[in-house]
Amino acid sequence: MSVKSCSIKRKGCLRESIGRKCGARLSVLLVWLILVSVTKVAAQSERPNIILIYADDLGIGLLGHEGQKIISTPNIDQLARDGIRFQRSYANMLCAPARASLITGLHDAHADPFPISNAGAYVRAEESTLSAIEKSVNEKLPEVSKDQVFMGQVAQGMGYKTAQFGKLEWGFSTTHQQLVRHGWDYYLGYLDHGRAHGFYPPFLFENGKMAHYDGNTLLNAGKSIEPETEASYKERWDKNGKETYSQDIFMQGLLGFIESNKENPFFIYFPTQLPHGPVSIPEIHPDFANDDRLTSIEKEYASMVKMLDDNVGQIVEKLRELNLEENTLVIFTSDNGHEIYYSKEGRIEKPYTNIQTGERFDDHTNKYYSELAGDVFDGNGGQAGMKRSNLEGGIRVPLIIKWPEKIGKGAVSQRLTANYDLLPTIAEITGYSKTFESDGLSFYNELVGEGIEDLQHDFVVYSSFTGPTLITQDGWKLRTILSKNVFELFFLPEDLKEENDLSALHPDKLAALKTALLEACDGDYQNGLYSTRKSQIKLN
Numbered sequence: 001m002s003v004k005s006c007s008i009k010r011k012g013c014l015r016e017s018i019g020r021k022c023g024a025r026l027s028v029l030l031v032w033l034i035l036v037s038v039t040k041v042a043a044q045s046e047r048p049n050i051i052l053i054y055a056d057d058l059g060i061g062l063l064g065h066e067g068q069k070i071i072s073t074p075n076i077d078q079l080a081r082d083g084i085r086f087q088r089s090y091a092n093m094l095c096a097p098a099r100a101s102l103i104t105g106l107h108d109a110h111a112d113p114f115p116i117s118n119a120g121a122y123v124r125a126e127e128s129t130l131s132a133i134e135k136s137v138n139e140k141l142p143e144v145s146k147d148q149v150f151m152g153q154v155a156q157g158m159g160y161k162t163a164q165f166g167k168l169e170w171g172f173s174t175t176h177q178q179l180v181r182h183g184w185d186y187y188l189g190y191l192d193h194g195r196a197h198g199f200y201p202p203f204l205f206e207n208g209k210m211a212h213y214d215g216n217t218l219l220n221a222g223k224s225i226e227p228e229t230e231a232s233y234k235e236r237w238d239k240n241g242k243e244t245y246s247q248d249i250f251m252q253g254l255l256g257f258i259e260s261n262k263e264n265p266f267f268i269y270f271p272t273q274l275p276h277g278p279v280s281i282p283e284i285h286p287d288f289a290n291d292d293r294l295t296s297i298e299k300e301y302a303s304m305v306k307m308l309d310d311n312v313g314q315i316v317e318k319l320r321e322l323n324l325e326e327n328t329l330v331i332f333t334s335d336n337g338h339e340i341y342y343s344k345e346g347r348i349e350k351p352y353t354n355i356q357t358g359e360r361f362d363d364h365t366n367k368y369y370s371e372l373a374g375d376v377f378d379g380n381g382g383q384a385g386m387k388r389s390n391l392e393g394g395i396r397v398p399l400i401i402k403w404p405e406k407i408g409k410g411a412v413s414q415r416l417t418a419n420y421d422l423l424p425t426i427a428e429i430t431g432y433s434k435t436f437e438s439d440g441l442s443f444y445n446e447l448v449g450e451g452i453e454d455l456q457h458d459f460v461v462y463s464s465f466t467g468p469t470l471i472t473q474d475g476w477k478l479r480t481i482l483s484k485n486v487f488e489l490f491f492l493p494e495d496l497k498e499e500n501d502l503s504a505l506h507p508d509k510l511a512a513l514k515t516a517l518l519e520a521c522d523g524d525y526q527n528g529l530y531s532t533r534k535s536q537i538k539l540n
Helices: 028-044 074-082 095-104 127-140 151-157 176-181 230-237 246-260 296-321 419-430 444-448 507-520
Strands: 049-055 084-086 161-167 186-190 203-206 209-212 266-270 328-334 399-402 411-413 459-462 469-472 476-481 486-491
Touching: 049 296, 049 419, 074 296, 074 328, 074 399, 095 151, 095 419, 127 176, 151 161, 151 266, 151 419, 161 246, 186 246, 230 296, 246 266, 246 296, 296 328, 328 419, 419 444, 459 507, 469 507, 476 507, 486 507
Parallel strands: 049 266, 049 328, 084 411, 161 186, 161 266
Antiparallel strands: 084 399, 186 203, 203 209, 328 399, 459 469, 469 476, 476 486
């Protein structure tokens, strides 16, 4: 018998119609069952290493096995062939709440919002001012409950060496104190998501100290400008002050961490910048140098996706070289849907515009589709909407997991999966047995195929800039535009493009899902309305 060590719910969370109710604490019997389950998992094999690669703004349509025609992604595609891919995997519509949901196991439409800070805290940081900056940020953030459990903390508590590389994971400005609290033994990267929009940082942060890169002299880390013009092209390719590319720094650190921890279990979280823009790349990949289908900036963007794929291959090769591949989970996913960073007048434009009619998309009566917008890559895979939207193109993401010792090759899962399921899943895999509150459900058995069914979500829930959305296990979707009192109802198995609103045809279904969504939002739909003003803590 396999029991989820982490399927309890926080107070006020969604209650599922088959009778699973929110519970604040596990019963003595359930604790005993968990210990039995943990003993079983531990007896099956040594604890696996875990590497979580968290792509940034990687739309599902950018991957070869999902139909991408221009950019080949052989290494990510090989992950899918060697493991399992989830075709109904969801995440938040924006980076900061997505990262918070990921590492807490909670959805982002509760009455108590994630304490997300705004960006800019470290733009002018120096050793002499660093402690004051950190103190200022920490003072503005609420104290974290001692009962709150984070993803890194789960692995750390089970004896794993934990590390994080890249675009760090809390709000738009975070601190050393937060990262330690979240369970990271080691970290290297940005503490400010605003600075992380540049790829040539004069400094990064390594375990509370500033790490300087002398050849990078630009205060904004070399952040380029949009849209594509002659001036922006010249600015991107002016390499003065741009000596060391951030992704190279992170990959060197990550591969070194694997090497130095090959004798003990490790958990690496790699929230890469790629392929988030603005576009920046040291050189155009040979695959695109002579591709007449693409503008220069499209070639550069494609090269960023290609670099990410190459990095995945390098990580797998390092595991193979050290004989760690068989008992290492490699998890590949993305924080949200696709975003355009290669706009050019008359080709594809931002704000998102129907390139044929000149009308701006409104994600309601005039929804974004790649063929109307002019996206040569079809990065959202033919779905409606993009990043920041609660349409499928904004929240449906790739999820691929490889674990040769346990997962059969080439599996495809239709399980309804949320990014907040990853924490409880990792808790079960590592044997973490302490109680904690989570909206997620472990899908361990879905991975290993033991014939034991995992608990299933009746639905998953996310916030957005227009209001919350809900997707059910059987494929119904309720999305909101609260400012217009709009509640759209779609049946995704027959309408993945969200073209046919069925709310008028199915009033009973609409009413039932509205009730469920209201309860998930702790009694107020407004809790699922994200806004920069309401949802972010102002630092200055």
